[in-house]
Each structure stands twice: as C-alpha cells, then as structure tokens.
Amino acid sequence: MKIKVLGCSGAEFPGHNPPGFLIDGKILLDAGTIGSYLSEDAQWKIRHILISHAHLDHIKGIPFLADNIIIKNKKHNVTVMGIAPVLKTLKNSLLNNKIWPDFTMIPNVEKAVIKFLEVKPGRQIEINGYKIMAYRVNHSVPATGYIIQDKRGKRLLYTGDTGPTHAIWKEAGRAKVDRAIIEVSFPNKMEALAVATGHLTPRLLKKELDKIKILPDKILITHPKPQHLKTIRSEIKKLGILNVRILKDGEVITV
Numbered sequence: 564m565k566i567k568v569l570g571c572s573g574a575e576f577p578g579h580n581p582p583g584f585l586i587d588g589k590i591l592l593d594a595g596t597i598g599s600y601l602s603e604d605a606q607w608k609i610r611h612i613l614i615s616h617a618h619l620d621h622i623k624g625i626p627f628l629a630d631n632i633i634i635k636n637k638k639h640n641v642t643v644m645g646i647a648p649v650l651k652t653l654k655n656s657l658l659n660n661k662i663w664p665d666f667t668m669i670p671n672v673e674k675a676v677i678k679f680l681e682v683k684p685g686r687q688i689e690i691n692g693y694k695i696m697a698y699r700v701n702h703s704v705p706a707t708g709y710i711i712q713d714k715r716g717k718r719l720l721y722t723g724d725t726g727p728t729h730a731i732w733k734e735a736g737r738a739k740v741d742r743a744i745i746e747v748s749f750p751n752k753m754e755a756l757a758v759a760t761g762h763l764t765p766r767l768l769k770k771e772l773d774k775i776k777i778l779p780d781k782i783l784i785t786h787p788k789p790q791h792l793k794t795i796r797s798e799i800k801k802l803g804i805l806n807v808r809i810l811k812d813g814e815v816i817t818v
C-alpha cells in the first residue's frame with residue numbers, strides 16, 4: 564500500500580493543507596485536499612473517496628473534483644463513502660444547489676458524477692480488493708475512523724478527527740495494524756478545548772495508545788494546528804514512544 568499525503572493539517576496555510584490521503588492512487592481517505600495538489604490525470608484516477616466526517620476541512624475537495632469531472636465531459640463518476648449522517652450533510656449542506664450544484668444528479672441520477680455509498684460502523688465492505696471497516700469515533704459531529712486492509716493483508720488505521728475513543732483501538736488490538744494515522748490537533752495546554760471539540764493532545768494520545776493491545780508498527784500524526792506545531796512536536800517527542808512522528812504534506816508512506 565502506498566499512501567500519498569496530499570494534506571495532513573488541522574488548518575490551511577501554504578505548505579499546510581487539510582487532510583487528504585491517497586491510497587495507491589485510487590482511494591482517497593478524506594477530501595480536504597484534492598485539486599490544489601493533484602494533476603488532472605491524478606484526479607481522474609480517484610474512484611472512491613472515504614469520508615471520516617462532514618467538517619469542511621475533510622470534504623472541501625469534493626465539489627471542485629466534481630466540477631473538474633463534468634468540465635472534462637466524460638462518462639466518469641466517483642463514489643463518496645461515509646456513514647449515513649455524513650452523506651446526508653453532504654447532500655443537504657454542500658451539494659444542495661445553493662453552496663454548489665448537486666452533482667449527485669448531474670448530468671442525471673443514473674450517470675451522476677458523484678455517487679454515494681453508505682458505510683455502516685462495524686460492517687466490512689470490499690472495494691477493489693481492499694477490505695474497509697468504519698468505526699465510530701468521538702468528535703463534535705458524527706464521525707468514523709477506518710481500518711483498511713489491502714490484498715497483501717497490510718492494515719492501515721486512520722482515526723479522522725477524534726477525542727478519546729474506544730471501538731477503533733479495540734479492533735487495532737485484535738490484529739496488528741501496520742500503520743496508524745492518528746490525529747493530534749492541540750498542544751497539552753489546550754486539553755480542555757481538545758476534549759470539548761473532540762480532538763487529541765500529545766498527553767491524550769499517550770492515553771489512547773495505552774488502550775491498544777499491540778501497538779502499530781508506525782504511528783503517524785495528522786491534523787496538528789500549524790500555529791502550535793513546534794510545541795506539539797516537542798510534546799510528542801517527550802512521550803518517549805518509539806516510531807511516532809508528525810506527517811508532512813507531500814510525503815509518501817509505503818506499507
């Protein structure tokens with residue numbers, strides 16, 4: 564499995580883009596960054612998008628991708644996957660013919676540029692040989708993390724945005740995860756805000772990792788606020804956990 568980091572920030576600045584992780588060029592994990600990073604050809608290869616939750620920093624690439632597809636005017640569609648409340652929000656609050664055209668009906672329902680596929684927490688689905696399972700996590704809106712297993716049995720865990728949570732760690736302890744992309748948004752001094760908004764700090768990360776029976780081979784941190792990156796980095800270092808580091812936009816992770 565090759566994971567290209569299109570963005571891994573909890574905000575937007577030059578060089579710091581919202582979350583988007585492209586798996587083997589075909590499956591996109593969150594859609595905070597697409598068109599500002601990928602060429603038209605690369606955008607064309609995306610056939611499935613897994614959404615963790617409907618916050619703007621995780622979905623904002625979708626409308627522009629849909630527009631790029633229709634402009635190229637070919638028979639092509641992308642399947643956007645998420646739990647029911649996430650898809651409902653996308654339909655009612657984004658692709659609602661007010662904020663943006665409803666690309667689930669363009670050019671028509673049958674050939675729509677954007678198709679929705681509901682995922683249910685705890686129920687595995689298979690897409691092009693990847694086994695995908697969603698787990699409810701603890702955020703300010705309905706949200707899931709995902710565990711994705713490729714044909715070779717390599718397992719990637721992605722938390723999306725979450726505060727302290729349980730189900731996904733239980734599954735991570737059942738069979739070893741090779742790579743875990745875990746959110747840490749705030750420094751330790753902002754723990755109250757982190758908990759109130761459904762996010763983690765380095766100290767909370769340590770508590771979450773203590774819940775996993777077998778630690779992942781590598782722990783990769785996403786979603787830090789760039790304004791606090793230095794502090795978060797040094798606080799993570801002080802945890803003394805092996806194989807944990809903060810991700811960078813543009814890097815490629817091989818699993």
Ligand SMILES: [Zn+2]
Pocket residue numbers: 616618702724
């Ligand atoms: Zn969020």
Ligand SMILES: [Zn+2]
Pocket residue numbers: 573618620621724786
């Ligand atoms: Zn976010």
